[in-house]
Amino acid sequence: MNVSDYQNEFNKIIARKYFPSRLNSTRQKAFSKFLDIGLPTKKWEDWRHTDLSFLNKNNFRISEANDAPENIDFSKYKIKNTHTLVIINGHYVEHLSDAPKELKVLTNYEYLEQNDWKQKDKKDTPFDLLNTSLCDSGMSFIIEPDTDIDKPIHILFICSGSENLIISPQVNIDINRSSSATVIEQYASETSSFFQNNCVFASVKENASLNHLRIFSNANKTINISSSYIEQSENSNYKYFQFVDSGALQRSDIYNSLKGTNSTCFLSGLTLLDDDQQSATYITTDHIMPNCTSSQNFKSVLNNKSSGVFNGRTIVREDSQKTNSKQSNKNLLLSDKATMNSNPQLEIYADDVKCAHGSTTGALDNEALFYMQSRGLDRESASSLLIRGFVIELMEEIENKDLRNYLFNRFDKWLIKNNK
């Protein structure tokens, strides 16, 4: 796509009569800014290791309401004992969804209306600006105060159909005071090329907990770029697990702001890549208030010519005394053509804090392989045990048994294909 292609799609959005025109000026501003700064190049520090040529070579158009095919087989996406909410090509499909009654589901326009048309702050990266300009869909999920939702809510973003679509949903998740929920976002595209560029805003209010899982399970011609903005109030808990096992290019930018005291923010993730897949995770955990605990614990297993990036940044601001923060990134390379860029960073401006970080990248341990072979296991079984051993600590942190099993199944399938 080049600039005039983006302009075309933007004109189409503006011409749509069914969107409130009061948003047009916001869109206009964002789009002008996007045109000014353009798409990132490898000269940009945060995009040095991300190859966007696939995006530049392919053309995508925005989706129409009738782009959503009827005959999608959902069974393969089902996770046991969850509420499934279905969003096809960015459009919420109510009749396929089973939202729990405690969950308030609003369109983003209703949501904005209820919040005085106040747009949430973004970082103004090119993709965020593009999301604001082209946003045509998405949903808002609100959990009222003092509400616990037992079963996980599985929000399924499916891209389907024969056209190359650019899809720009915006999702709001509000967990109000003293409430708790588990929310799984799953991105799944079928055969065609898609460019999903989404923004997720989560707000975890006082004394609330959000257990957040994100699964990138896209077809191998899909680009998925996502920004998440998570704001935490005091005494809140946020837990995030990211699982990537497919897709051409997956990039997540996660911004966590610890805006209240005594809060916890635990982020972890497992990336499994093959062929020439790319995955990049950029995190900023921002300790603004004292007495908070955070961790970033990410692992990847990379095969063939795939490449990964972990860029974890933890900022401990002047006022955030008694911060306890850990960063760890461990990577296993199954091929000498695979590349990993790991960059854990701590920026500490307070003096009474406990912070640690570490990063390792390496191949399978030959000593361990020989040890296992010397006990009668063939090389394939030995490496399979080792790779499983590498990921198990992370996977076992997923408390919900059905989710854990679901992800273990995906992991096992990946392993069988990649352990040769």
Place this chain on the structure above:
Amino acid sequence: MLEINNLHVEVENKEILSGIDLKVKAGEMHAIMGLNGSGKSTLSNAITGRENYNVTKGDIIFKDESILEMEPNERALAGIFMSFQYPTVIPGVNNTYFLRAAVNAKKKYRGEKEYDAATFLKFVKSKLKEVEMDAKYLKRAVNEGFSGGEKKRNEMLQLLCLEPELAIMDETDSGLDIDALKIISKGINKYKNSSRSFLVITHYQRLLKYIEPDVVHVLIDGKIVKSGGKELALELEEKGYSWLES
């Protein structure tokens, strides 16, 4: 059982073993003694088939068959076991799970029925007693957080479960306190019978106070310079190795 003929082994293009001849019959225990760097560990690594230990000349015959072309796991299945000097830690791999996978690989090779988790646990617990090992080590990752003595007991446990015909004990006594040393020796003596052989590789004769080798060989600069009975070990203890150096 084991027959080594004129074995030459290179590691990183440097010859470490220069013509080893050794015959271990079924039921025999042989001790290989030598200083650091004499080639003792190279010999055990060459027998078990570790990568980068290149046999340039000669042959290793196990149960009448050359094993040089066999993978390490095929040698293990055929009946060779090595107790490592420094057992490897394998993070994330549960000790019981690993041991069952190994035992089942052997059962499959022999055409026997494999163990399910429950039956295996019973089987392994009976073996635990013999090495006086706490059951909590079964729940950990392989060798993770084990002391030196616990690692060696775990090696012994694997030996008892896998029932090899030839066990190579590579510096088993290093890092062991006297109690652990006694337990391991007891295990070795109990395990040894007319169809099972041992090759004990050691720097010191400490272990040999508790187990009795039929033959002692002295390895210097990649060659066996002298072989004899148990008394040779005592002689080495007394005189050191220098009198044997050419």
